[in-house]
Amino acid sequence: MRPMHLQVFLLASAQALFQIVSVLVMTIGGLAGSILAPSPEFATAPIAAMFLGTAISTVPASMWMSRAGRKVGFVTGASLGMLGGLLAAAGMMTSSLILLCAGTFLAGTYQGFAQFYRFAAAEVSDEKFKPRAISLVLAGGVVAALVGPLLARWGGDLMQPTYTASFLFLSAASAIAIGVLLGVNVPKTVDTEDDRANERPLSAIVRQPTYLVALFAAVTGYGVMILAMTATPLAMTHHHHDLSSTVTVIQLHVLAMFLPSFVTGSLIARFGVLTIMQAGIALLVAHVLLALTGTGFYNFTAALIMLGVGWNFLYIGGTNLLTRSYSSAEKGKAQATNDLTVFLVGLCASLSAGVLQNTIGWQALNLWLLPWLALAAAAILWLQLSTKRTAARA
Template sequence: MHRQVFLLATAQALFQIVSVLVMTIGGLAGSILAPSPEWATAPIAAMFLGTAVSTVPASMWMTRVGRKIGFVTGASLGTLGGLVAAGGMMTSSITLLCVGTFLAGCYQGFAQFYRFAAGEVSDDGFRPRAISLVLAGGVVAALVGPLLARWGGELLQPTYTASFLFLSVASALAVGVLLGVNVPQSVDTADERAAVRPLREIVLQPTYLVALFGAVTGYGIMILAMTATPLAMVHHQHDLAATSTGIQLHVLGMFLPSFFTGSLIARFGVLQVMLTGITLLTGHVLFSLSGTGFYSFTAALILLGVGWNFLYIGGTNLLTRTYTTAEKGKAQAANDLTIFIVGLAASLSAGVLQNTMGWQALNMWLLPWLGMAAAAILWLRISPKGVAIRV
C-alpha cells in the first residue's frame, strides 16, 4: 500500500513539474508570440482546455482499462506536448505552442486522478494522509519547476525552447514511474451496480455541492492569481529570476502543507480545514493590496498556495464521502470537469483582467467569491449532515 502511494507521489512530482513550467513561462512565452497582450495567457488557457476536454474521457476509460494504462497514456501525451510546444517556439507559432500546452493539459486530465488512486489503494484510516502525501509530491515541483523554467529560458534559442524540452523529459520520466503502479480494479457487486444513482442525484447532495464549490473556489482563485502573477511582476519591473522565485515559494505553499493536511483533517475535521483555507486566501488578497514590491507579491503567493492546499485537499476528502465504488467514475469526473472549466475561464481571463484592471483590483474582486464559499461551508457545518462529517 505505502509503495503504491510513494510511486503515485513521485508521478505527482513529475506531473507538477510540467504544470509549474507551463504556469511559470506559458504567459511569458505567449507574450512573445501573441498578436496582442490580451492573448499572452492563451498557452495556459490551452492547457486548461486540454484538461477540461480530457477529464471525463480519462475517467470513463480508466474505469474500463484500469488506472495504470490511463496514467501512462496521459504522461505520454505530456511527452509529446513538450516537443510540440518547443517546436512552436522554434517556428514562432503561437498556434503550435498552444497545441503543445493543450496536450500537456490532457496529461493533467489523467494526472488529476492520482489523488483518487491513492485513496483507492489505502484503507479508511490512511486515506486522508495518502491523498495528502500524493499531493505533497508537488514539493519537488516547487523546487525544480521554476529552476527549470529559469535555466531553460536562455539555454537554447529561441527563448524558452529548452524549458519546454525539459517538460517533455519530465513527462517521459513519469511514464517509467507509472509502469510500476498497480491500482486494483474495483469489482462491483450486483447489488452495488443496481444501486448506482443517476449523476444528478449524486451531484445534488449538499455535501457533494459544498465539496465541489470549495475545491472550485480554491482552484479557480489560485489559477487566476497564479496566471496573472508573472505578467504583473514583469509589469512592476521584477525580472525573471524574481518572478521564478515568487512562483517557487507559491508552489511550496501549495504542496508543503500536504505532509500534515491529512493529520489536520483527522484532528479538527474537514470543514474546519476548508474554512482555514478561506481565511488564508483572504490573507492573500490583503497582502496583494498592500503593495507591488517583491515581498508583497511573495507573501501573497505563499498564502495563496497554502489556502489552495487546505481547500483542495479538504474538498477532495469531503467528496470521497459522497459516492459508492460503483459511482466513483462519474462522480469524480463531474467534479474535476467542473474544476477545470473554472480553471480554463480563470486562466483565459487572467491576461485580460491584469491588463485592464491591474493586479490589486483583480485581487479585490476575489473577496465576494471567498465570502460565498465560506457561507456554503458554514451552512453545511451547522446542518445535520455537517455534524456527521466533522471527523
C-alpha cells in the same frame, strides 16, 4: 515497505513529475505567449490551452480508466505530455503561437489524467490511511515547487529561441513519469450486485449537500489560485520585476501549495474536514489583503505564499469531503464531473487573467476575489450547521 505505502510513494513520485510539467507551463506560459502573441491580451493563451486540454480530457480519461485500468490510463496521459513538450518547443522554434498552444493543450490532457492520482491513492489505501494518502500524493508537488521554476529559468536561454529548452525539459519529465507509472498497480474495483443495484444517477449524486459543497470549495480554491497565479508573472513584469524575481515568487508559491500536504491529512483527522476548509478560505482572504498592500517583491511573495497554503487546505479538504459522497460504482462519474467543473473554471480563470491584468491591474483583480470567497465560506458554514443539526436529531 507495505504494498499500500509503495503504491502511494509511486503515485507521489508521478505527481511530482506531472506537477513539474504544470508548474513549468504556469511559470513561462504567459511569458512565452507574450513573445508570440499579436497583443498582450493573448499572452496567457498557452496557459488557457493547458486548462482547455484538462477540461476536455477529464471525462474521457475517467471513462478510459474505467475500461483499461488506472495504470494504462496514467501512462496514456504521460505519453501525451511528452508529445506536448515537443510540440511546444517546436512552436517556439517556428514562432507559432498555435503550435505552442497545441503543445500546452496536450500537457493539459496529461493533467486531466494525472488529476486521478489522488483518487487512486485513496483506492489503494485502507480507510484510516486514506486522508494521509491523498495528502502525501499531493505532497509530491513539493519537488515540483523546487524543480519546475528552476527548469523554467535554466531552459530560458539554454537554447534559442528563448524557452525552447524549457519545453524540452517538460517532455523529458513526462518521459520519466512513464517509467514510474509502469510500477503502479491499482486493483480494478469489482462492484457487487448491491453496488450496481443501488447506483444512483449523476443528478442524484450532485444534488447532495456534501457533494455540492465539496465541488464549490474545489472550484473556489482552484479558480482563485489559477487567476492570481497566472496573472502574477505578468503583474510582476508590469511592476518592473525581473525573471529571476518572478521565478522565486512562483517557486515559493508552489512550495506553499504542496509542503503543507505532509500535515493536512493529520489536521483533517484532528480538527475535521470542514474546519480545515474554512481555514483555507481565511488564508485566501489573507492573500487578497496582502496583495492590496503593495506591488514590491515581498508583497508578491507573502501574498502568493498565503495563496498556496489556502489552496492546499481547500483542495485537499474538498477532495476528502467528495470521497464521502459516492459509492464505488458511482466513483467514475462523480470524480469526472468534479474535475471537469474544476478545470472549466480553471480555463475561464486562466483566460481572464491576462485580460484583467491588462485592464484593471493586479490589485483590483484580487479585490474582486473577495465576494467569491465569501460565498464559499457561507456554503461551508451552511454544511457545518446542517451536519450539527442532523447529529443533534440522531
